[in-house]
Amino acid sequence: MHPLPERQRQVLQATVRHYVDTTEPVGSKTLVRRFQLQASPATVRSAMGALEQRGLLMQPHTSAGRIPSQQGYRHYVDCLMPAPGGGARRLEGELAGLTLRWASLDDLLLQLARRLADFTGLLSVITRPRPTSCRLQAVRLVASGERLTVLLVEEATSARPLNVRLPRSASDEVPALERWLSDQLDSNGRQPIDWDALPRHLRTSGAVLRQALDSDRQAAGSDGPGAISQGLSGLLCQPEFQDPLDLRRLVALLEESPHQLVPPPLAPLGGIWIGEEHPLADLQHCSVVQAPYSCLRAEPDGTDAAVGQVALVGPMRMAYATARAAVRAVAGTLTRLLS
DSSP: OOOOOHHHHHHHHHHHHHHHHHOSOBOHHHHHHHHTOSSOHHHHHHHHHHHHHTTSEEOSSTTSOBEEOHHHHHHIIIIIOOOOOHHHHHHHHHHHTOOOOOSSHHHHHHHHHHHHHHHHSSEEEEEOOEESSOOOOEEEEEEETTEEEEEEEEETTEEEEEEEEOOGGGGGGHHHHHHHHHHHHHHTTTOOOOGGGOOGGGHHHHHHHHHHHHHHHHHHHHHOSOEEEEOHHHHTTSGGGOOHHHHHHHHHHHHHOGGGGSOOOOGGGTTEEEGGGSSOGGGTTEEEEEEEEEEEEEETTEEEEEEEEEEEEEESSOOHHHHHHHHHHHHHHHHHHHO
């Protein structure tokens, strides 16, 4: 985004602050009076018009003042966001003294999610950590007519079956396919399977198995490991969440697939999704501020990292500096306690 002239920077920053505080569109006279801008209302009004032409401000209706647009919030977050205030520093100090005294991981996540929601007045979501790599150890294949049972061995004490339809012409390929898979997992450190190396005479059965494994992986990602959430009632007080349909969609996401609220942060966005930047259509009237945390899991061959997400969900009219500092503080605390 092109840099703004200093006057427009001041006006955009003041407009965002005013709207976050009041939920009311603002005019030039109010900005000059409240923020002691060293300019006349006419000069500020001209700057607001220029910002509107750039798509950074908008008028909710013709006779109203201006409010930030989605693009305006993005420019504010990327270029104008101030340092977090004293409240965020106090939260960091409070969390720094936290020790791991809870009986379970969920107890810890619940405590931190509740503190995060209380501190910000927003919906907090903390996903449980999930492995960064698949630990597939072996695959067993059992063919019976047109059915193929695929047994996925992920740990020494964990296995789960998949049932797929196998063309009759491919049933003779199954023993050789299982041997090839075993060689793949042994030689490639269990992941990934190099399907490009599949021998030509195993292409029919291999295509069926590959599709089954891909579908299983996608389904596991969709179900997710679940999440802890707190603060939904706080959103009921926000004017942006008065539509029952929007609330119903948000509640459904929390109940059915909460991890979709907090996809892995996109680096260019700095962990902040604003409006239509979020991949879920049901959240494109919201903002999501998030940060990852990690923990170490004991594995038979060493340790492996697992990653979760800490997030705040609220309206686009959000105190972004405080929200980002808060989720980073909680994510840092979880990494410290769980690693």
